[in-house]
Amino acid sequence: MLPSEENPTPLVRLNRLNPHADFPLYAKLEWMNPFGSVKDRAAWALLRDLEERGELANGRGLVEPTSGNTGISLAAMARARGHRLLAVVPNKVPLEKKVLLKIAGADLEVISDELCPAPGLGDGSINLAKTHAKASAHKYAMPNQYENSKNVEAHYRTTGPEIWKQTEGKITHLFVSLGTCGTVTGTAKFLREKNPKIKIIAVQPTEGHDVPGLRNISQLGVSKLFDSSLVDDIIEVDFHLAYTRALDLCQNEGLLAGPSSGLILEGALEIVARDKSGFGVMIFPDNIFKYTSNMIKHIPGLGSGTQP
């Protein structure tokens, strides 16, 4: 069920939103993973690793900080294999994701958002999950997607080879977003080994953003998986554009992509205009279904006419 080189997630070409014929842009539709996002790849690797190391014996469950997607993937997989997950999520996470976590069988702990975030600090979901893992070690193992090399490995083993094969080695630019940085580090590492010239472009939302799953560089301290030597450019995009571009994708390309995909598209279009020719692949992490409440917040008028 999970994607692999033989059974990859689809790669489709943008037809309308990219005006440059000499620089085709392809979207890798990660929402075609069984549990709806790119995070299936990392979740599976994290879960299997804990199982193999015997960390989940005797009814010990998992605890993990998540903006939703990792939790949904992990909870669904864990429940299917007889484990429980406590998902620690920031309040900013959209309601749809919180409810989906419960539907997928996770226990949910929602924490208040950072009051006045400072670089590298704060309590946040990561530290609360760590607190559980430390104070109740008999109850919880913590995969810690922000520090666990299995997260990177999953993309090195699957996402990278899939893209290489699907593009027949023609890829010149990879466009990704930054959350745990598992996607960028694993995929970029594989592709750079195949062709060191491939440009890796990371797109980040402006500070104080509201794009679940993503981090601005100022918040990247928590991810031990970020490797700046694997990234050529980091493009900052006004986070509101994540939402308008997602809407563009839905209405003009027939791609029901979520806000982090919208953000990546905006960054990719900037590079396409700059570099003029190439062969771009954008990793679209998930689709729009989990973000209707956020879309209403950020797209003026979208909520009107939804009541009798």
Next chain:
Amino acid sequence: MANYSHPEVLVETDWVKQNLGKPGIKLIEIDVDTKGYDAGHIPGAVGFNWQTQLQDQLRRDIISEEAFEKLLGDAGISPSDTVVLYGDNNNWFAAYGFWLFKIYGHKDVRLMNGGRVKWLNEPDKELTTERPKIVSTQYRASGPDLSLRVMLSEVLRAQPGKTCNLVDVRSPDEFTGKVIAPPGMTETAQRGGHIPGAKGIPWSTAVGPDGTFKSVDELRTIYVDQKGVDPKKETIAYCRIGERSSHTWFVLKYLLGLSNVRNYDGSWTEYGSIVAAPIEK
């Protein structure tokens, strides 16, 4: 310790570990979100909820002397105890607690440098979900020291720059009025901006990446040399609800050793709602 003016009010996580369970040394975790304490705290630590236990629940005020006595008595604390405070959000609420303990005259109160996050991230430090067994006491406070607190009327009369230093410790976006409060906060004000004459020096200026305080030399360079806080004048610190400013109050008074530093706990949620009060953006 780093040549602070009053090094005795600050302890390191290692010191706390070495002194766990010693008689006469009491630990209190003060959180705004007590999920942290509930999920795991330092063995033996009592948990205080800043909103429900350190604030008067009827009027907007610090708790009364009697309420403070009851709170400490129920926590098994005696006036002669060494009380070590730590907490969430980089010790902001623990610093507010420190300020309150000083107002009600507790002699030996200290902050644990780096707060709960530092302890949590050190591999040799334990956490527990077990609540301590408490033998309650009859705590008697010694009369309130209100010189540590500034009320609105004094703020309105103050002449920042001339007679005093006024330090706004909120984030740059709050200082400039781009936002009235950090996103999602319930306590807010009618208007955005800052008190005219205030210097914007965010609370985080005082700490390094691990949340511990900078050295006295760094602090002096930042606050006095760069930001122009005049050590010869009285200093007033404020923020939104008085907790981040307690953190800076602690830094200026105890680490830098400025002689007259007070906390304006009414802060922006009070000032920014006053009809006809002057505001700068």
